Amino acid sequence: MTAVLPARPSAAERRAAPSLAAAVRDLDRRRSRSRQRMIGASELGECRLRAAYRVARRRPTNTRTGLQAFLGTELHRGVLRALRRQYGGLTEVALRGEQVKGRCDWWHAPVVEDLKTTSRFGFERVLTRGVPVRHWFQVAVYAWLLRTGQTADRRLPAGSAQDVDGLRIRYLSRDSGEDVVFEAGHDPALTAEALMWLTDVYATVEEEGDEAVPRDGFGPGVDTMCDWCPFLDLCWGLPVDPETEGDVSRQSRLTVTDEDYVAAVRDYDAARAAENEARRSKEYARERLRGRSGPAGELHCEWSGGGLRTQVDKDAAVERLAELGEVVPTRTGRSPQTIRVTRNGVRPD
Incomplete structure (x- = not known):
């Protein structure tokens, strides 16, 4: 052998x-x-x-x-x-x-x-x-x-x-x-x-x-x-297969019944309302702090930025390339998906 x-x-x-x-x-x-x-x-x-x-x-x-x-x-x-x-x-x-x-x-x-x-x-x-x-x-x-x-x-x-x-x-x-x-x-x-x-x-x-x-x-x-969880797949299931499941997420697997769908839409609507209210409150506090900085109890406030900076004028650059007969460089990409949740109108009797 x-x-x-x-x-x-x-x-x-x-x-x-x-x-x-x-x-x-x-x-x-x-x-x-x-x-x-x-x-x-x-x-x-x-x-x-x-x-x-x-x-x-x-x-x-x-x-x-x-x-x-x-x-x-x-x-x-x-x-x-x-x-x-x-x-x-x-x-x-x-x-x-x-x-x-x-x-x-x-x-x-x-x-x-x-x-x-x-x-x-x-x-x-x-x-x-x-x-x-x-x-x-x-x-x-x-x-x-x-x-x-x-x-x-x-x-x-x-x-x-x-x-x-x-x-x-x-x-x-x-x-x-x-x-x-x-x-x-x-x-x-x-x-x-x-x-x-x-x-x-x-x-x-x-x-x-x-x-x-x-x-x-x-x-x-x-x-x-x-x-980074060591039990990610055990908890949420295997990664989504686009060929069989389409453009979905692992979280979407939780939305099985009509009741699940209604609950998710309501959660989104409630979170959006809370986000908008928090943003208003933050901006209001921000305006009250203009011109002030330094220690504030257990917190500290400081401002940064506000200086002049030079940026590319994209519209002017495109016009200039067109004047020179040059092809404007482009690239193809997917636009972000957006979601719009509205309220159904109810007509009074």
Whole structure:
């Protein structure tokens, strides 16, 4: 019997650069977070159905990891290392309770800190809207696990309660290097609210099953919470096939009956009315602030822009090209789809 040897790689194949994306995907698959089945503290207050899938030990259907997220993770590690070397304390402290687990980014007694690296858009959103409740949930539960000795870290004595009386969240912009810190004292009410959220998910899964737990995201393409969810396809179904389903979305699959259709139209109409009223209120406040800036209680106001800038006059450019006998460059693209919801007139008797 003659052995068949594999073909030798060509010189071009040997010189080809390894795929960074493939390395990132493989690394993510081997990380514990990709395989965990217990609710992580970072998922508290986000989507209840995602947490329910964890509890029910459902297999993730979407495990892709973007290179941007990978770079954020590596930056995260480097920043934590710098904080530990400069100020001491413990980083990436493993914590584990009966129903929740996680890694506290930095415990510099008596304060628990969580570090979040974000894009410039996410950083600006935090500056304008403040810290999401789910992020406070996360550090509050870290503090509770430390205070009750529910640790899984060899650097800490097992079962020994730790002194924690402060919460801190640090946001770092990956684009500019700016950071902003939000602080709060230990709040038993906040901790209780987070644990109640967790308890409700477990109880519903045990009594009625994971599918009885409501989803909190608005679906792919609308909510980034869904776009990066490891259970996206399990929750919303496989991506739409234009050949068989036409120009629809995954969310449109929820509109099955006439009652579903009526409810969706009414939701759109109500949201539009609220949006218009909010815009009027915002513009009114904006006009009241003209000529004023500076601190305003827990907020800060500043104006920017307003300078002169030069822009291309498109109409004049088209006319000039026509005068010169040149063909006006064009390109073909789809116009955005619009929706118009109106009220049906009812003629009085």
